[in-house]
Amino acid sequence: MNLLKKTNTLFLIVIYLTISCNGKQENKIKSEENSKIELTISDTLKWSERMALSIIKRHPKLWQVDDNKNPKWDYKLGLLSLSFEKLYDKTQNQKYFDYVENYAKTVIDSNGSILNYDIEKYNIDMINAGKILFDLLEKTKDERYLAALKTLRKQLEGQSRTESDGFWHKNIYPNQMWLDGLYMGTPFYAQYSAEFENGKFFDDIIKQFELIQKHTFDPQTGLLFHAWDESKKMEWANKETGCSPNFWSRSMGWYAMAIVDVLDYLPKSHSGHEKLVGYLNQLAIALEKFQDEETGLWYQVTNMGGKEGNYLEASGTSMFAYAYAKGVNKGYLSSSFKDVARRAFNGLITQLIKVDEDGEIHITQVCGSAGLGGNPYRDGSFEYYIGEKIKIDNSHGLGPFILAALELDK
Known part of the structure; x- marks a missing residue:
């Protein structure tokens, strides 16, 4: 009997130690993942690298950016990943490529299945991160990326459309096209069509821009309203035009980026090339009129710079x-x-970039999120746009800052 008790006691001790060690190991892993990297960032580096190294310092894993608790496939993280891919192309620093590849392998399994992705939702935001897969496939030859690319392309095949043939933003937002959606879907669509379909669907891509220009363009200001509801049934929609009521800088930022990125894949011989260049020039001329003279930045609500509560916003700029x-x-x-x-850019670094003693940099005054409809209801009013949370180091601002720095070679 004593021997049996001793045996049971010993067995319980072994179990306790195993659980305890595993728990400590798990906590150690979490601690390592969440802890900052000790790193001094030189102010002699270009702004693109200073920002990239600051991000890596704060978040050793890319999926942790925005203080995410778990990995996820996400349009904002896709935008940030794309900026790191471009930075790697410029610097050939393997650290930047590895940062992206580690993220991709975390959210895409060996069969090409994408974490937290549900094709049946037909959410066009989910397409955006797919842009990083072309480069990963080319450099690694890992077939998981090809499988994921095909899955995302399949979503575009089934994406719900307005009667005039424009992609819905999401199934839960019927009959609606948002400026954001042009960036989420068309650059991926253009690159896929160029690389795998011999440009077969370029006309369909141009159609998306034509619809946005036709329905959201405001001839008085030259700006574009955030969204258009073809059915004109949404509470935020103008009952005559279907447009949302205000101009949001980041939505036009998404649109402007969509144009210049789609043009990377559209040959000059295609009739849509000249059309997109025309749209870009039209927007460029209009936006310059609303650029703040003192700082060079743009306001959250683009055309209401002097209105109380409006603020100079980093991501749109x-x-x-x-x-x-x-x-x-x-x-x-x-x-x-x-x-x-x-x-x-000079306005960003003098007004909205903050530098720590160790060289780590932060981007401030980033609108955390903005949309239309939903629950709680977002009415697209001036008060709504200025009332959304303003964040520091939000990925909506991080990726575009790096991309801008690279284009300006700052």
Whole structure:
């Protein structure tokens, strides 16, 4: 009997030690993942690398950016990943490529299945991160990325459309096209069509821009409203035009980036090329009029700079700086617009970038999120846009800042 008791006691001790060790190991892993990397960031580096290293320092794993508790497939993380891919192309620093590849392997399994992805939701935001897969496939030859690319392309095949043939933003937002959605879907669509379909669907891509221009363009300001409801049934929709009521800088930033990125894959011989360049110039001319003279930045609600509560916003400004600079570099815009981009970027680094003693940098005054409809209801009013949370180091601003810095070679 005593021997049996001793045996049981010993067995319980072994179990306790095993659980305890495993728990400590798990906590150690979590601690390592969540802890900052000790790193001093030199101010002699270009702004693109200073920001990238600051991000890595704060978040050793890319999926942790925005203080995410778990890995996820996400349009914002896709945007940030894309900026790191471009930075790797420029610097050939393996650290930047590894940061992206580690994220991709975390959210895409060996069979190409994408974490937290549900094709049946037909959420066009989910397409955006797919842009990083082309480069990963080319460099690694890992077939998981091809499988994931095909899955995302399949979503576009089944994406719900307006009667006039525009992609719905999401199934839960019927009959609606948002400026954001052009960036989420069309650059991926254009690159896939160029690389795998011999450009077969370029006309469909141009159609998306034509619809947005036709229905959201405001002839008085030259700006574009955030969204359009073809059915005109949404509470936020103008009952005559279907447009949302205000101009949001980041939504036009998404749109401007969509144009310059789609043009990477659209040959000059295609009739849509000249059309997109025309849209870009039209927007570039209009936006310059609303650039803050003192700082070079743009306001959250673009055309209401003097209205109480409005603020100079980092993500929209970064996106505009990128689109202007790339537009000039590619020959789509007059060289005079490079000064607009420089003023914007200089405004960011003097007004909205904060530098720690160890060189770590932070981007401030980033609108955390904004949309239309949903629950709680978002009415697209001025008060709504200025009332959304303002964040520091939010990924909406991080990726575009790096992209703008690269285009300006800052």
